Amino acid sequence: MVFQDFWSNMTTSPEPNAALQAELAEMAQHGTPVHGTPEKYKVAIGSSVGATVETYDFIGFGTAASLYLNDAFFPAVSPVLGLLASFATLGIGFAVRPIGGILAGHLGDRIGRKPILIASLLLMGGATVAIGCLPTYDTVGILAPILLVIVRIIQGLAFGGEWGGAILMTYEHAPWLHKGFLTGITQAGFPLGLLLSTIAFQLSTHLPGTWAWRVPFLLSAILIAVGIIIRTHVSESPEFEEVKEEGNIEKNPIAASLRNDWQNFFKAMGLRIAETATYAVAITYVLSYVRMHAPQNAGRTLPTLLTAAAIGLFATISWGALSDKIGRRGLYIGLSIVVIAWGFPLFRLLHVDSAGVMLMCMIISYCICQNGMAGIQGAWFSELYPPERRSAGVSLAYQFSAVLSGFTPFFCTALFEALDWKGPALLIVIYGVIGLVSALTTRETWGKERREAVRKHAEEVDAAVAATSGAVN
Template identity: 45%
Template sequence: MNNSKSRSSMRNNPIKVSFASMIGSAVESYDFFIYGTAAATFFGKIFFHTSTPIVGILASFATLAIGFLMRPLGGYLAGHYGDRVGRKAVLLWSLIGMGVATVLIGALPTYEQAGIIAPILLILLRMIQGVGFGAEWGGAVLMACEHSPPERRGFFGAVPQLGIPLGLLLANGAFLLSGSLLEGDWVWRAPFLVSFVMVAVGFFIRMSVDESPEFEAVKASNKIVRQPALEVIRSDWRAILKIIGLRMAETGGYYLTTSFMLSYVVLAQLSTTKQVLIGTMTGSAIGLVSHLAYGALSDKIGRRPIFLFGALFTVLFGIPMFLMINTGAATMVVVAVSMSLLFSHDPIFAVESSWFSEQFPANVRSSGISLGYNGASLVAGLLPIIATALFGVVGWIGPALMFSGLGVISLLCGLSMRETAPAVVNKRAVTTSEHRLRSASSVSNVR
């Protein structure tokens, strides 16, 4: 009996559950991000028959965008079944779907080998990747948040967010390694093919944890909603729209800093993609610590201040970031990309898991956060294309102002959102109560 309780306690331990969510998220992020790197550096000339570099890059970014456009469908399906069947089952299936699509991309024939069928297959597999990645985030963060005590939800909710910088670190590291060890098509194929091993490890780890206790409570009390996604759209559509706006600085700025910047430094003849990859890896490595720091701090001072700091930095850093990169100096490129990730992306992303999940009741929570989170992808997936087009028309100032404009949108949405961190909310409640007591005492004394 004691051994059974001990095993159950370990399977529900917040640290283990958060770690399992983070590992799975890292695997799916790796799969999703290697496509962005490959699209910016290889796919334009491999899968699209064109002699003009910028046209090839635009075409490959279009396939990148298709993955983003499919993410809301993945979010809808994950939200629906996450609120009806459970968070864990959705996480397992999303991991398998993403892994299979990624490995198959690595085995695709090129345009020279198969003609038009090659980009068609690439697009279909990218669509599957988009659905899988859209299904991932909501379940991963809810497993972490719903297994953790409310007063530490910011910290434990930030743990699965580490999967994003870790996945990006692994993705860029895989391309740097394959570029130095391999030749020809194997340089881009190898990072896709090795995903098989990572998916197997992620699946095994996720199988070792129990279902979310809050979902189990919803099921036990017969509060499961028949159509949770439709219900949350009907009752909380304003919160979903705000979440979409909140994510503009984080997800939009992220892909401008990473995917677009890889092609920008080459098109503008400033530097090599290697410097951007090193900057991205540096920022991602620091992010393994910064996310936890921002998440823990949000438990003490609130989600809102941390988020607003990141949004404001995004507003102010657009032009300085491009000015730094425009010097062409390797150090400046690395520092600019790293700063964008550390001070723009990380504080926002660290608090999204706890802040977003605290906006919805448990029986529609998976649907609410998944729809809002992935709805932003409809815009974010198009931004590298728009940025490339803007650069072609007005130069670097276009993408720079776009970066800052995304920060303005998120800043305004952040100012309109309520604080949810228990330490801050409870402190305000106590302060309000004390103020009312003092006011009542003053009136009594006057009488």
């Protein structure tokens, strides 16, 4: 309780009670029911499948880029240039995600969240499976890396439309008091994707030739089929349906969001950079760093990452639930400080010849730094935007930040050549500072007064339902 009061007092400003009560009354009349919809858990799980596929592919591609793709697609250059080329290909997929985010954000606010979710998963899945079928440089020469880039562009466009729709469907079906928890379930698709991808690559290491990286991509077809089945059987977002019924559909949601919410765009983008770009250094780049510069630990990276991913399933949901208890902003501030403090110790500890130390590095980097921020983002970002511009707003912020994140392993490789290990370590610190400044300047959307008012309203609804049931009986 002392901890909760400390964060609340530090990070919130009191809202006028009358205004808050009026807002809650409006939400009760036009928004999601206070206890959420009957489909809330199905929606959260169905949305998490897309996050699982997205992460399975992007983490898988990052792993493959670190371990295999430079030899398979860029063998004509030196090992360092080959690694740079494979990481650049990884970054291209991120670079086009804003275009996908713009298209999906616009359509998500115009025609609904559900159609975008289904379309993005189909396109994303087809491109992911296609990677496992690509010919290598030894087979078709320069055509191989060209085809790889084309597939990555298709993936990036599809992924650009995935996150915003998945998060909003979950958020807008969720109970008022547990939106962090429910969106945390959707975000838990990311550690699940990491877990499945790591298992797939761990098991495939003993396969001959190119099958070591082909099989993991081909296996993603199973996840895609499951996701499509679940997503076609959930209802559209109730808040979008309300906006549609009232005739408040924005003609140009992207332009309206940039005009009215441009400050939130830059703040949310900074918050996102601190999470995803730090992950790109502390996990994606570290896989190749350890293999090349700390070979005594090379055999420990995938097993320890596997353990961290398993813990991350529960950690992400727990961080989201914690933000329901103590607020979003203060928690993010604390996690940004952890990221800043972690950059330099991480790269020193990677050289310690110890499985326990390697596991600690993975747990801090992933289960605390990445999972903590990701668990908060779903609810916090959604609360920064009104329903009629929400899809455009969260998609733009999320996907534009992905450009920097996607090229981060490339930056790390180049910085290492200039500054040794201090280069990538410094990059983590910079990303943490970006997150801290963004958190400090972003408003708290779930402060103490709001939490208590919503809790009281939920109790009143329960009492009214109980009284009605008693009268009927």
